[in-house]
Amino acid sequence: MSNDPKPASRSAQKVLSEEFFLSRSKILDLAATLDRLDRAEGSVDELQQRQLLIQGIEILLDKNPDKAKRVQLLMSRPYDPDWRKNYGLH
Amino acid sequence: MDYIDPHIHMVSRTTDDYETLARMGCVAMSEPAFWAGFDRGSVESFRDYFRQLTQFEPKRAAQFGIQHYTWLCINAKEAENVSLSREVIAMIPEFLNESNVLGIGEIGLNKNTKNESTIFLEHVDLAVRYNQQILIHTPHLEDKFQGTKMIVDMLVHDTRVDRSRVLVDHVEEHTIQEVLDQGFWAGMTLYPVTKCTPARAADMIERFGPERLMANSAGDWGPSKPTAIPDLIMELKRRGHSRELIRRVVYENPCKFFSQSKNFKAPLGSS
Ligand SMILES: [Zn+2]
Numbered sequence: 001m002s003n004d005p006k007p008a009s010r011s012a013q014k015v016l017s018e019e020f021f022l023s024r025s026k027i028l029d030l031a032a033t034l035d036r037l038d039r040a041e042g043s044v045d046e047l048q049q050r051q052l053l054i055q056g057i058e059i060l061l062d063k064n065p066d067k068a069k070r071v072q073l074l075m076s077r078p079y080d081p082d083w084r085k086n087y088g089l090h
Numbered sequence: 091m092d093y094i095d096p097h098i099h100m101v102s103r104t105t106d107d108y109e110t111l112a113r114m115g116c117v118a119m120s121e122p123a124f125w126a127g128f129d130r131g132s133v134e135s136f137r138d139y140f141r142q143l144t145q146f147e148p149k150r151a152a153q154f155g156i157q158h159y160t161w162l163c164i165n166a167k168e169a170e171n172v173s174l175s176r177e178v179i180a181m182i183p184e185f186l187n188e189s190n191v192l193g194i195g196e197i198g199l200n201k202n203t204k205n206e207s208t209i210f211l212e213h214v215d216l217a218v219r220y221n222q223q224i225l226i227h228t229p230h231l232e233d234k235f236q237g238t239k240m241i242v243d244m245l246v247h248d249t250r251v252d253r254s255r256v257l258v259d260h261v262e263e264h265t266i267q268e269v270l271d272q273g274f275w276a277g278m279t280l281y282p283v284t285k286c287t288p289a290r291a292a293d294m295i296e297r298f299g300p301e302r303l304m305a306n307s308a309g310d311w312g313p314s315k316p317t318a319i320p321d322l323i324m325e326l327k328r329r330g331h332s333r334e335l336i337r338r339v340v341y342e343n344p345c346k347f348f349s350q351s352k353n354f355k356a357p358l359g360s361s
Contacts, residue, residue: 004300010329072234073235073264077235
């Protein structure tokens with residue numbers, strides 16, 4: 001295990017400069033999608049999918065780590081440890 | 091760079107794709123049995139499919155110097171039909187001695203139902219009885235977290251299962267840790283849009299290290315890219331990772347995992 005090849009590390013500044021334009025374009029895509037939603041007829045404010053998008057964006061803005069994992073969990077059905085019993089499986 | 095794609099559905103790809111993959115460095119691949127896009131009507135339909143996987147595809151791959159291996163099962167989507175599933179499971183041993191079979195797969199869950207779980211357990215039992223390795227499909231999107239935990243729960247519960255001979259595929263940020271912590275191998279499936287991108291796969295390699303981790307393209311009939319592993323190699327190179335690390339993930343790890351099957355021969359000789 002100790003002789004595993006180690007991943008290289010990049011400085012925060014390098015990551016930022018290398019990823020900036022791609023991130024910028026993704027933010028624009030999301031902004032334009034929300035604009036499109038606003039222009040469309042009818043309201044979706046009450047729908048769960050709309051709320052999930054808002055909650056996902058809130059995760060991006062908070063100060064905590066593991067954002068990708070937390071967005072994934074937000075979009076996931078919960079796990080019930082008693083599932084076997086509920087299904088009558090042994 | 092020479093690489094192995096451990097999970098690619100070549101029945102849905104053209105012969106030109108085989109040629110492209112060979113040009114890009116693919117030296118071996120493994121193709122788990124999966125859903126055909128429609129539910130098959132009878133066990134005979136699966137028998138023909140298994141002939142395609144064990145006899146036809148290896149020849150098509152060999153034309154381009156690629157080794158083709160396969161895994162057999164009835165997939166989770168069709169497992170909803172329990173009686174058909176049992177007929178298929180009873181027929182699979184007919185093919186287990188074919189020279190390119192690595193084990194049972196891709197078994198797993200789709201919508202995490204009771205029928206899917208029942209058939210999953212029966213496949214695991216088949217694998218154990220015939221001393222076969224297992225390749226696992228975990229569900230997509232909102233079902234992945236729940237389904238992966240159910241699968242891990244079932245595998246851990248069966249004390250006969252050797253975890254080092256089980257590959258759990260389609261792991262993402264919220265499932266990878268548990269799969270690795272429990273001693274299984276993990277596969278990241280690179281999909282252009284809906285699943286894991288090469289950049290996110292590179293992130294997981296950086297966070298978890300290369301041990302028991304591999305990447306695949308799925309390359310099925312949906313929107314997918316059979317050359318996704320070369321994309322990951324490019325991303326890792328761009329980030330400054332060593333050749334040694336990259337090769338470990340895209341070549342040595344699949345070799346090490348597959349070598350636990352008697353039918354596997356390392357494509358570049360033993361290292
Ligand atoms: Zn698959």
